[in-house]
Amino acid sequence: MAWIPSTRLVRARWAPYRIPFRAPYVTARGVAEHRRGYVLEVETEMGLRGLGEASLDPHAPEQAVDSIGVYLEFIAGAVLGKDQDAAGAALKRYLSGDDASRAAHCAFETAIIDASCKLLDLPMAPFLREALAFRPGNSLLEDIPVNAVIGADATDQAAEAAKASVMNGFGCVKLKVGAAPTTEAEVERVAAVREAIGPKTRLRLDANGAWDRATAIERIRALERFRPEFVEQPLPMDDLEELGAVSEAVRTPLAADESAATVEAAGRVIALGLRPVVKPMRLGGPVTACAVQGIATVFRIRPVVTTTVDTGIATAVALHVAAAGAHTGVAHGLGTLGLLEDDLILDPGLPVENGRMRLPAAPGLGVKLDEAALTRYSPGWRETRL
Numbered sequence: 001m002a003w004i005p006s007t008r009l010v011r012a013r014w015a016p017y018r019i020p021f022r023a024p025y026v027t028a029r030g031v032a033e034h035r036r037g038y039v040l041e042v043e044t045e046m047g048l049r050g051l052g053e054a055s056l057d058p059h060a061p062e063q064a065v066d067s068i069g070v071y072l073e074f075i076a077g078a079v080l081g082k083d084q085d086a087a088g089a090a091l092k093r094y095l096s097g098d099d100a101s102r103a104a105h106c107a108f109e110t111a112i113i114d115a116s117c118k119l120l121d122l123p124m125a126p127f128l129r130e131a132l133a134f135r136p137g138n139s140l141l142e143d144i145p146v147n148a149v150i151g152a153d154a155t156d157q158a159a160e161a162a163k164a165s166v167m168n169g170f171g172c173v174k175l176k177v178g179a180a181p182t183t184e185a186e187v188e189r190v191a192a193v194r195e196a197i198g199p200k201t202r203l204r205l206d207a208n209g210a211w212d213r214a215t216a217i218e219r220i221r222a223l224e225r226f227r228p229e230f231v232e233q234p235l236p237m238d239d240l241e242e243l244g245a246v247s248e249a250v251r252t253p254l255a256a257d258e259s260a261a262t263v264e265a266a267g268r269v270i271a272l273g274l275r276p277v278v279k280p281m282r283l284g285g286p287v288t289a290c291a292v293q294g295i296a297t298v299f300r301i302r303p304v305v306t307t308t309v310d311t312g313i314a315t316a317v318a319l320h321v322a323a324a325g326a327h328t329g330v331a332h333g334l335g336t337l338g339l340l341e342d343d344l345i346l347d348p349g350l351p352v353e354n355g356r357m358r359l360p361a362a363p364g365l366g367v368k369l370d371e372a373a374l375t376r377y378s379p380g381w382r383e384t385r386l
Contacts, residue, residue, distance in 0.1 A: 007116070008083065011043040012076040013383035014054075014107075015374060016069060017311070020341045025058055025309065026151040028178030028210035032058040035309060035340055036065045038072060039374060040107040042115060050115030051369055052107035053314035055281060056099055064100055069382070071097075071104035076384040079108065095284045099261070102284035109285035110317050114364035121363050124316075125323040128290050141323045142359045146335040146352055147172035147204060152179040155189045163196040169354030172202040172229070172331035178210025183219050194226040202331065206232040209258055213242045220250045230275060233257040240265075244272045255304065266292045270299050277333070278325075280317050281308045289318075293325040306333025312345030316365040319350065323359045331355075342377065346370045 018034050025032040037055030054068045071094060078090035094105040117127050126140055148165035150158050150173060162173050175193050180186035194203060205228045211219060216234040230253040235243050237258035247254045257277035260266035266276045276296055280289040296303040305322040307315050315337055322332040335352045337343045345367045350357055360366025
């Protein structure tokens with residue numbers, strides 16, 4: 001962490017949250033009623049505080065989510081009071097672990113950068129570009145296009161939600177697919193959504209790994225008449241070779257989400273010519289997420305940055321990563337806060353207006369924790385200090 005201003009952490013506290021979805025979150029992987037994760041706050045020896053968040057996929061098992069808390073405690077014990085180099089080395093070990101380990105790494109990395117940016121009086125996005133020498137070739141974006149997300153609901157509900165999104169200013173809609181029992185049923189559902197949003201709105205399809213190779217080819221070919229911008233994760237995450245074969249068999253571009261969960265995996269995805277879905281949470285933090293964007297840019301591929309359906313803290317992380325990438329014309333998957341009963345951040349929050357989310361001007365993440373809201377959804381803080 002040589003790019004972080006020299007400072008020691010003297011306190012860390014974290015709190016689990018359990019926030020209801022406004023409506024059941026339905027994908028090909030199942031139905032989720034609540035969003036679980038952890039909020040992290042660190043404090044430096046100079047009294048500066050930084051926020052972070054750790055969560056897994058909304059369908060992750062309860063035990064896996066619980067393990068995040070264990071990792072947060074381990075990391076806190078490893079980095080508090082250490083000098084910059086020792087703390088960085090201790091934290092880095094958790095970047096190569098499982099999903100929960102990387103999520104905990106993301107939380108600490110985010111919180112440390114948030115506190116550091118407050119010291120420098122600089123928002124996180126320009127800090128990432130300058131500190132990491134991340135030069136995508138475009139100016140920093142401050143107004144980010146985002147896509148709407150439509151779950152795998154019944155056809156009429158999906159069409160109604162998609163139409164409402166367009167009326168609210170979204171120029172891009174991502175529709176969850178993969179739950180339909182037949183190709184005909186999938187076609188009927190996508191046709192209804194395309195009719196609802198009109199011919200000019202961009203349409204993305206996300207299968208969440210629901211299909212095998214033959215089914216993916218059959219269904220993507222059947223859906224190409226509706227001009228999807230791309231189809232995301234048509235196969236399970238481990239079938240990368242098969243994903244490449246599907247890409248060669250269809251005209252529609254493919255994107256990889258679960259298959260791009262680490263920087264190494266994302267590199268393989270990019271080498272196949274596929275579009276990586278960059279999730280800072282899953283990759284382990286904003287630094288790795290920016291690295292994946294840089295690799296994609298070298299290959300002339302424009303990645304899509306998305307949340308993992310997080311609260312406002314991790315959504316702000318993804319927003320800063322998207323802004324740092326500066327890929328103009330790309331709608332990013334950041335408009336997910338409305339899916340949750342509460343975003344855990346104080347007003348003005350991160351509103352989506354006319355299908356766009358604006359980068360906060362305040363230093364660091366630019367958002368503040370709503371302590372009262374957290375109290376409603378959390379049993380309380382656990383704290384470690386020197």
